[in-house]
Amino acid sequence: MPAVGTSKENNGLLSIRNIHKSFGINQVLKGIRMELGEGEVLSLIGGNGAGKSTLMKIIMGIYQPDEGSIFINGQEVHLTRPSVALAHGIYMVPQEPMLFPNMTVEENIVIGFEDKPAELHKRLVQQMEEVGWHMDLNRKASSLSIAEQQLVEIVRGLLRQAKILILDEPTSALTFDEAESLFKCVNDLRAKGIGIIYITHRLTEVFEISTSVAIMRDGIITLSGQVSEFTKEALVKGLLPADSDKEKENKEEAAHTIDYSSEPVLELRDFSGFGFNHISLKLYPGEILGVAGVVGAGRTELATTIFGRDKVLGGSVILDGKDITGLSTKKVMEAGLNYVPEDRHLHGLFKIADVAVNTTSALLSEKVMGKFLLNRKKEKEVTQKYIDDFRIKVTGQSQLTGSLSGGNQQKIVIGRSLSTSPKVVILDEPTRGIDAGARGDVYAIIHQLRKQGVSILLISSDMEEIVELSDRVVSVFQGRINGEFQKEEINQDTLMAAAFDVKTRKEVGA
C-alpha cells in the first residue's frame, strides 16, 4: 500500500497534545504537539538537549508528563508504565540497543510474553521469514554486531505487534550497507501501515525515508510538516537558533599557505591496528588535514590507537622525528600530541567536577601543575585563559561541568587537550551534538590554532565541516585510506562519494 501521501490528520494513530515535563527546576518539554498517522514515517530532528529523548520516554511510559495528554487511535491513554505502552502497540528501538547480553536472540525477543514457548517460537520464525532476516536464534546477544542487535530490537517490536515504532538514531552506529538494509526495512514496515517516529541527526536520511518531519528545539516543536514542503536548507534554518546568522560572518579566513616541502610534523607509516589497516599519511606544520568517512570507517580507532589506547598491529607513528608508536597515553601527550575524544561524555568530561578541574586534568602529570603539591594558582590561570579565549559561558571556575551546555562542555574538552601545548591535535567529531553558535566558536578556535602553527587532524562525518576547515583531506573507507584531495579538489560531493567508496555506492543505488 503506497503510504507516502497519506494525510496525517485523518487517521491519527498517535496524537500528542500539549505535553509539558520538568525535572526539578529544569523545564525540558514546553508544550509538545505531534501527530503520527498509519504508514507515516515522521523524522524528528533536534540537537542534544532539545528534549527528544524525554518525549520518547514519555511515549514509552518511562516518564510521566506533568501536563498534556496522549491519544492512540483517538482514545486518550495513560501510559503509566512501559508495559502499558507496549500493550498499546508502542515499541522503541533505543539508540544503543538494549539487549540482554547473556541471553540468546530468541530469549531476548520473547521475554515478557505470556504465551507458550512453543507457540512463541512458531510466531517468531514466521515473523523472521516475513521480514526476510536470517539469524541463528540461539546465538548469545553479546556476539551480535550493532546492526544485528538493532534488527533483533525491531523484531522484538514487531512480534509485539507494534503499531507505533520509535527508532532513535538507528544509523548512528551502522555501516553504510547496514543502514541501507535498515532503510529497506523501514519502507516495508511503512507499507504495512506501521507508524514510525524516526529520530535522526542526518538530514539526508530525512529526505530518503520519511514522509513528514518535525524539528524540536529547546522543548518545543519549531517546525513540522510533510517532507515535500521542505528543502534541506529550510530544515537547517529551523535547527539554528534565530540569532545564529551573525556567526557565519567570521567564517572567511585569510589565505593560508602550507609549506609542503617542510618536514611533516606527524607521519604514519603503514600503520595498522584493530579497525584500520596500512594507513600512511603526512601532516605538515600548520595544516588542517581532514579525515573524511562514515561512522565506523575506522577513524576513531586510528586516532585512539595513535593516542596509546589500543594495541598497534603494525607500522609506525613518527611525531616530529620521534617514533611514538605504541607509547602510553601519557608519553604520547608529553611527546606533543593530544586528542579530543569523539564521545565527550564517556571519555572527556568529569561531570561532577568543576570547570577548573576539567580543564587542567591533562596537565596534571606535568611539572607546571606542581611537583607534588597542586599549584592552584597555575590551575586558575590556565582555566581562565581558556574560559576567556574560547568564550566559555560559565558562572565561574567552580561551576560543575555537568550543568553546562554541550557546546561549552566541548570547549572545555578542547581546552584541556590544548593545555599540554601539543604540536598536533586530533579532533574527533569536534562539533557533534552541539548547537550552531558553539559550532561557530569551535571553528574559530580551530582557525586560531592553525595560525599558531598547531597541526590538526580533523576527523568528522560532517562533510560541510570538513570542506569548510580542511587544507587537505584524506578519506577513509573500511579501515583504509581510499582517496586524498588537495584544497581545490575539496567539495562535499567528491568527499561524500569517497566516504561511500563510489563504486559500491553506484551499485547499491542501481
Next chain:
Amino acid sequence: MNYIKKLTKAREASSLLFLIVLFIIVGCINTNFLAPSSIAACFNDSVVFTLLAVGMAFAIFIGEIDVSVGANLGFTASVVGSLLRDGHNWLFCFAVGILIGAVIGLINGWGVAVLNIPSLIFTLGTNGVLRGLIYVYTDGAWVENLPASFTAFASKPLIGDLTVFYTVAILSVIAIHILLTRTKKGKYFIAVGDNVNGAVLVGIPTTQTKITAYVLCGIFAAIASILYASRIGFITAIAGNGYEMKAIAACVIGGISLSGGLGSVIGASIGAVIMSSVSRILVFMGFSSDYDNTITGVMLITIVVLDALMQRHAAERIRRERLRARAASASGNEGGEGHE
C-alpha cells in the same frame, strides 16, 4: 560463538566437576572420606548454606548484594527458637520466622530498589541493626532447651544417609531452578541483572522484581535459620556471624557472576556444598581447620579473578573481531558486496 555459549552453559557444570574432582582427590589421600556416610555428611552439613546461597543468588542475579543475611539468620533463629522453647505451635513459629525474614527483605528491597542506595551500604546498615536487635531480644543469653523433637528432626535420614532437610532443600532448589528458567516471571531476575534499562523497555517491572528478589532472599535466610536452630540446638548472640560472606562465596564458587544476570540456583547450591566441605576436607587431609578461612579466601579470589579475566578477554576478542571484520571487508573484492 559456540565456544562462548558452551562456556557460559558450563558455568555450574564446571562447579560440579570441581566438586567431584575435589572429592576424588581427597578420597585418594584418605579413603575414609569417600564412605557414603562421610559424603552424605558433606551434603547434609551444607543445608543451611545452601538455603542462604540460594537466597543470596536472587540478590546477585539482579546485580545487587545482601550482606544482612547472616544477621537475619541470627535474629530470626533467636525469635523462632525462643517461641519453640516456650512451647508454641510449630507452624506458628515457622510462620513468624518467615514473616520476619520477608519483612527484612522488604526493607532491604525498598532501600535498594526504591531509594537507589548502593546495596552493599544499605544492607551493611540493616546488618548492624539486626545484630544489635539480637542482643536486645535475647539480652545476650543463649536460646537453649529447644524441644528435642524439633532438634531430632535435623538428623532424620530420608534417602540413604541424606537427611530430610537436605533432600527437601535440594528438591526445592531444582523446582526453583525450573521456575526460574521456564516461566516468564522467573526470567525477570536474570533479565534485570543483565541489562536493567533493556528490562524497562520490554515492560519488565524492575523495581518490583528487585524488591521480590530481596524478599525471597530474606525468606530463604529465615528458612535457613529454622534449620540452623534445629541442627545446632541452641542459638547464641553471634549466630550466623559471617555467614553472609560464606553465602556470597558459595554463589561465586557456584558460577554466579557478581555483575548480575548470569548463573543459576543449582550453581549456588553446589557452591554451598564446596564451601561447607572445606573444613571437613581439611580434617580428612590431616590439616588444622584453621586453614578454613585462608582456603575460602584463596578460592573466592581465584574464581572471581579468573572469571573477570575471561569475561574481559571474551569481550575484547569480540570487539576486535568486529573491528577487524569491518576493516577486512575492504581488502577483499571491493565490488562483491554491492551486487544485489
Next chain:
Amino acid sequence: MNKLKKNLLNWETFLLGILIMEFIVFGAKNPKFLMPRVLLASVNDFIAICFIALFVTFVMITGGIDIQAASIVGLTSIIIGVGWQDGGMNIWTAAILAIVAAAVCGALSGFFIAYCGVQAMVVTLGGSFLYAGFALLVSNISATEAYQGISGFPDDFKIISKFKLFDVIPSQLLAFGVLIVLAYILLHKTKYGRSIFLVGINQEAAEYSGINTRLVILSTYVLSAVSAALAGIMLTSYLGTAKSDLGANLTLNIITAVVLGGTLSTGGKGSVIGTALASLVIGILRFGLPLCFKVNTQYLDIPVGILLLVVVIGRSVISRPETAALFKKLKKES
C-alpha cells in the same frame, strides 16, 4: 570548587553540630562524660575506626570499597607479636614488618581490582577471609595459644599508646591529628589527590587525560591497608596483647564513618575532614551511650547501623527530583 566546598562545608558543619550535640546531651546526662580524663581515654576504643576510615575514604572516592581493612588490623597485631616473641625480632622491626605485610596485602587486592577488573567488593570480601586466615596461621606459629594472645611487650613499645602530651592529650589523638593533616594534604592539596578524584568521577576520561588510573586505584588500597596496620600497632600497644582477631567487626563502623563523612558511595566526591568528624561522631556515640544511658555495649551496632541507614536514605530522598519539585512548590506557596 567553591560550590563543592560550600556543600562539603555545609555537611561538615552539620557533622560538627551533631558532635557538639552529642557532647551536650551526654554531658548533661552524666557529667562524668565531660571529665577530660574519661573523655580522652575513650579515644582508645574507637581510634582504629578513625585511622582506617580516613584512608578508606580514598578508596571510596575512586569508586571502590574496602571491607578487608578490619582483618588487616588483626594480621598486623599478630605479626608484631609473633615476630617479637617467637621470631626474636626487635619490636620496632616487627612493627615495620607488619606494616610492610599489610601494604603487600593491600597491593595484592588492589592489583586484582585495578588490573584484573574485578569488583572491589568481592576482592576485599575474599581478602577479609584470606588475611584473617593468614592471621590465624601466623598465630599458629607461636608457642602461645591463639586465644590467649601474646603479651609482655617492652615498655618503649607500650609508650606509643601511653604517652600523653602535657599529661592530657593521649598519643592516639596526636597520631590521629597527624594522620588527618597527612590525609588532608594528600587528598586535597596534591596532584595525586586530584587524580584520585578524577579516577572516581570518570576513569575513562582520566585515562584520556594521561593518568595511570590503575596505579592510582591500586595505591589507595595500599594506603588503607597501611592505615589498618597503624591502627593494629596502636591497638596492640594499648592492649599490651597481640591477637589475630583484633579489629574484627570494625567494618560496619568504618564504612559508616566514610559514608557519614560525605563520601559519595559511587565515587568522585568526599573529604578527609568530613570522614574525621564522622568517625568522631561514631566514636563518641559508642562511648557515650553505654556511659550515660547504660546502653549495653553489645547493642552499639544498632545506633551505628541506624545512623548509616538514616544518612543514605536521607541523601537519597533529598536528591530525588520529586523532592526538589516539592521544595520548589513550598517556596512558591510561602
